[in-house]
Amino acid sequence: MKDDPFHYLEHYEGGDVYKLRIGDYRALIDVDFLNPILKVRVVGHRRNIYKGL
Numbered sequence: 001m002k003d004d005p006f007h008y009l010e011h012y013e014g015g016d017v018y019k020l021r022i023g024d025y026r027a028l029i030d031v032d033f034l035n036p037i038l039k040v041r042v043v044g045h046r047r048n049i050y051k052g053l
Contacts (some may be wrong), residue, residue, distance in 0.1 A: 015053045028049065
């Protein structure tokens with residue numbers, strides 16, 4: 001993921017974040033395009049993760 005993060009990340013259309021699928025779990029990730037940094041916003045089960053965005 002370090003070399004090519006967008007191979008694993010999908011843009012989440014409901015917000016300005018990217019999602020990483022891990023089985024039944026999702027991680028919502030902010031991407032800093034100016035610096036090579038990925039910031040994990042939240043990790044949770046797929047049925048609950050999108051509530052409150």
